[in-house]
Amino acid sequence: MKILLIIPAYNEQDNILKVCKTIEKYNEKNEQKVDYVVINDGSKDKTLEILQENKLNHINLINNLGIGGAVQTGYKYAYNNEYDIAIQFDGDGQHDINYVKNICEPILKGQADMCIGTRYLDKSKSEFQSTFMRRLGSNIISLFIKMTCHKQITDPTSGFRAGNKQVIKEFALDYPTEYPEPESTVCLLKSGYKVLEVPVSMNERTGGKSSIRLWKSVDYMIKVSLAIIIDSMNARKKVK
Amino acid sequence: MQLSLRIALIIATLIYLFFILRAIRRKKLQISLSVFWIFTAIALIISLAIPNFIEQISKWLGFEVTTNMIFCVTIFIAFYLIFSLMILISDLKRKNVKLIQEISILKKKVEDIESNMKL
Numbered sequence: 001m002k003i004l005l006i007i008p009a010y011n012e013q014d015n016i017l018k019v020c021k022t023i024e025k026y027n028e029k030n031e032q033k034v035d036y037v038v039i040n041d042g043s044k045d046k047t048l049e050i051l052q053e054n055k056l057n058h059i060n061l062i063n064n065l066g067i068g069g070a071v072q073t074g075y076k077y078a079y080n081n082e083y084d085i086a087i088q089f090d091g092d093g094q095h096d097i098n099y100v101k102n103i104c105e106p107i108l109k110g111q112a113d114m115c116i117g118t119r120y121l122d123k124s125k126s127e128f129q130s131t132f133m134r135r136l137g138s139n140i141i142s143l144f145i146k147m148t149c150h151k152q153i154t155d156p157t158s159g160f161r162a163g164n165k166q167v168i169k170e171f172a173l174d175y176p177t178e179y180p181e182p183e184s185t186v187c188l189l190k191s192g193y194k195v196l197e198v199p200v201s202m203n204e205r206t207g208g209k210s211s212i213r214l215w216k217s218v219d220y221m222i223k224v225s226l227a228i229i230i231d232s233m234n235a236r237k238k239v240k
Numbered sequence: 241m242q243l244s245l246r247i248a249l250i251i252a253t254l255i256y257l258f259f260i261l262r263a264i265r266r267k268k269l270q271i272s273l274s275v276f277w278i279f280t281a282i283a284l285i286i287s288l289a290i291p292n293f294i295e296q297i298s299k300w301l302g303f304e305v306t307t308n309m310i311f312c313v314t315i316f317i318a319f320y321l322i323f324s325l326m327i328l329i330s331d332l333k334r335k336n337v338k339l340i341q342e343i344s345i346l347k348k349k350v351e352d353i354e355s356n357m358k359l
Binding site: 058059060061062063065069072073076077080177 | 340345
């Protein structure tokens with residue numbers, strides 16, 4: 001079983017080494033090893049130098065693509081190298097490596113094609129629940145997904161998600177690069193893939209900036225809602 | 241419209257047509273895209289050459305003033321142009337993303353092979 005962590009990184013010079021070290025530590029402790037690939041999305045700081053100096057497995061995008069394009073590069077890499085499971089993992093230390101097991105479990109058991117790590121399912125565990133505004137945004141997007149796909153996804157913007165071989169292929173060929181997390185979920189659901197959620201806890205960002213800023217969030221919400229509706233309209237049913 | 245103004249406008253349109261054809265000949269503009277510009281130039285020349293042509297059409301369509309019709313048509317054409325350009329840009333963007341991804345993956349492969357050979 002080959003597992004790949006896709007780590008998109010944009011200006012993450014303070015975090016990226018730490019993140020890779022935790023993965024190496026995880027591999028020492030666990031039998032199921034995980035590979036990782038850092039996608040350097042045209043960072044303007046010293047991220048690339050750090051990746052090269054420490055010989056971390058990385059792909060350096062020759063131009064900035066944004067999170068969606070960076071993650072798709074990871075899926076293409078996973079597809080080319082025939083990985084069985086690909087997991088999106090943030091380069092800013094927000095995600096906890098120890099949940100990789102949990103997030104892979106439904107896929108290994110064949111219960112799901114994609115598994116999303118959700119912040120909101122288990123309230124007691126999570127130290128970082130995120131702000132009110134973010135919750136509100138997530139709820140609205142959830143509502144839209146429920147209306148179009150008839151499936152409850154409590155944390156549609158979570159970047160911590162694992163996909164099996166079919167999902168990797170699907171994403172490598174066609175990935176919504178504009179609003180990747182919610183849109184890709186809708187596309188998969190509409191194509192008849194099984195999507196499950198497992199509770200995870202996330203850490204607060206230790207450095208760097210979140211890609212969603214407050215003043216942009218209204219604009220983001222409108223466009224994501226529109227994207228979900230459009231995606232749900234022209235998604236094709238997969239022959240399974 | 242006075243004759244002198246009409247002649248001046250026709251000359252201006254001919255110059256415009258000349259520039260379009262020159263751009264096509266120098267391969268600065270794709271032929272498929274240039275069709276639109278040649279047609280606008282021909283339409284302009286025809287409507288200027290026939291006396292009272294535009295005035296008649298605008299009266300027939302029910303515009304109170306001829307200039308209103310001209311503005312209306314121009315804005316419609318401009319909207320269409322902007323829209324088709326946006327489609328073109330989206331298409332280019334998508335292709336660009338794909339190129340960047342594939343080149344970056346290829347570069348990584350080449351670097352991996354090179355470092356393997358050194359060992």
